[in-house]
Amino acid sequence: MKKLFNMNRLKKYGKSLQFRIFIIFILVGVIPIMLIKQSILKSYEKQSITQRGTMVQNQCVNIAEQLYSTGYINGTDSEVVEMELFQLGNLYNGRIVIVDSGFQIIRDTYDIDEGRIIVSEEILKCFEGTNTMRYDKDNEFIEMTIPVEDEDGGITGVMVVSMPTTDIQDSREDLDRKVVILQIGMFIIILGGAFYASKILVKPFGKVTQSLDELTGGFLEEDISIPDYTETQLLSEAYNRMLKRMRVLEESRQEFVSNVSHELKTPITSIKVLADSLIAQEDVPVELYKEFMTDIGEEIDRENKIINDLLSLVKLDKKSADIHIEEKNINELLELLVKRIRPIAEKKEVELVLESFKPVIAQVDETKISLAFSNLIENAVKYNKEGGWVHVSLNVDHKYFYVKVEDSGIGIPEDAQEHIFERFYRVDKSHSREIGGTGLGLAITRNAVLLHRGAIKVYSKEGEGTTFTVRIPLVYTE
Numbered sequence: 001m002k003k004l005f006n007m008n009r010l011k012k013y014g015k016s017l018q019f020r021i022f023i024i025f026i027l028v029g030v031i032p033i034m035l036i037k038q039s040i041l042k043s044y045e046k047q048s049i050t051q052r053g054t055m056v057q058n059q060c061v062n063i064a065e066q067l068y069s070t071g072y073i074n075g076t077d078s079e080v081v082e083m084e085l086f087q088l089g090n091l092y093n094g095r096i097v098i099v100d101s102g103f104q105i106i107r108d109t110y111d112i113d114e115g116r117i118i119v120s121e122e123i124l125k126c127f128e129g130t131n132t133m134r135y136d137k138d139n140e141f142i143e144m145t146i147p148v149e150d151e152d153g154g155i156t157g158v159m160v161v162s163m164p165t166t167d168i169q170d171s172r173e174d175l176d177r178k179v180v181i182l183q184i185g186m187f188i189i190i191l192g193g194a195f196y197a198s199k200i201l202v203k204p205f206g207k208v209t210q211s212l213d214e215l216t217g218g219f220l221e222e223d224i225s226i227p228d229y230t231e232t233q234l235l236s237e238a239y240n241r242m243l244k245r246m247r248v249l250e251e252s253r254q255e256f257v258s259n260v261s262h263e264l265k266t267p268i269t270s271i272k273v274l275a276d277s278l279i280a281q282e283d284v285p286v287e288l289y290k291e292f293m294t295d296i297g298e299e300i301d302r303e304n305k306i307i308n309d310l311l312s313l314v315k316l317d318k319k320s321a322d323i324h325i326e327e328k329n330i331n332e333l334l335e336l337l338v339k340r341i342r343p344i345a346e347k348k349e350v351e352l353v354l355e356s357f358k359p360v361i362a363q364v365d366e367t368k369i370s371l372a373f374s375n376l377i378e379n380a381v382k383y384n385k386e387g388g389w390v391h392v393s394l395n396v397d398h399k400y401f402y403v404k405v406e407d408s409g410i411g412i413p414e415d416a417q418e419h420i421f422e423r424f425y426r427v428d429k430s431h432s433r434e435i436g437g438t439g440l441g442l443a444i445t446r447n448a449v450l451l452h453r454g455a456i457k458v459y460s461k462e463g464e465g466t467t468f469t470v471r472i473p474l475v476y477t478e
């Protein structure tokens, strides 16, 4: 179990930004150190070899002059030359071979090949006037040829010098070891630095998480602000926007709950008052009983209506979860609604007319869209004057159908128009209550219209009348 936990932590670390920053630091730090080591060692070796070569060559040029001037090259003995050859050979532990114009070795400081004939590419080149210098890295020596020139520049012999470079190689290896130690030291420093830097760099993100966690605990209280980076700043700003929205939602939720409780309590309070007053009185006449019981019955109906409206709203709030879309004839649908509401209109002496301009078939949820339109038509009748009229019309274009509900009623004051779609909002509470309103009708209508991706608008003038226009797409889109 513990092992699994560690594996998970390791996996998490492997995926983290911190780990990536750590790796980048390491790569950026270590690769140059590796490369630098190689080039330092190479350039050290190259420089040492060149230096050694030039030094030996300069001394050889001196000796070569004496080889000619003392006549050594032509067979004359010279102690000075011998001395010089001995010194140079001793100094670098090297071998000097002098070849005359007949390619015969007239002197070998190792005393091995004297008298022998020697022909090599380098010697031939040197007789032609080209000095050669060759570094044999594997066998650790430098070999060079220097011409012995007479006063006219003619070449009368060649000096072949080979010098071991073991000391240079040794000090290169020594340097190599030192650089490796230095590298390990730097690697450890970089490792520590990278780990520390990666930790510091991602710290603000940790702060964001911590702030969010704290907020989840305390919920919605304060805004967060982590301005360390532009990214964390944007993150906190986005979070604060979400927070603001959540606060609004929370407020409206609380308001809704308190409204619901209030609305549900009102009929119950009335029922309780009516019942109590009946009980309190003695010898109550049957007529009064009947009257009170009728009132109680009405209050129960009202309670029922509020509960039904609330249920419709809750269903609509579930969004497209259980929407049943079908192709429907909207003309028939409206005719049915108007037929159902007509008796109420007639009772109020309100003329109710439906006008369909064109046949309309659209994809709708029949129950929900009927609820939306019947609320509008019922309102137009309810908030009308005696002898008034309600005009429902249906029109269509290639994309939408339009339903217009016009009335000659009491109208809606301008400042109330933006609130009428809110739950439980009524312009005149007592009037709405009197005529059986719950304040939920237009909220239901708006939700149903929005569920169909439609739009609803209101135009009204107080005392003159109201017009609601609804636009619904013919084809339903998810």
Ligand code: ADP
Binding pocket: 375, 379, 380, 381, 383, 407, 409, 410, 411, 412, 420, 425, 426, 427, 428, 432, 433, 436, 437, 438, 439, 440, 441, 442, 443, 466
């Ligand atoms: P209610 O159940 O009270 O009718 P609604 O949500 O249907 O609730 O309407 C909200 C308020 O908007 C109503 O109380 C009423 O004041 C106003 N209203 C709605 N429709 C009309 C209309 N056609 N004419 C005048 N006022 C209206």
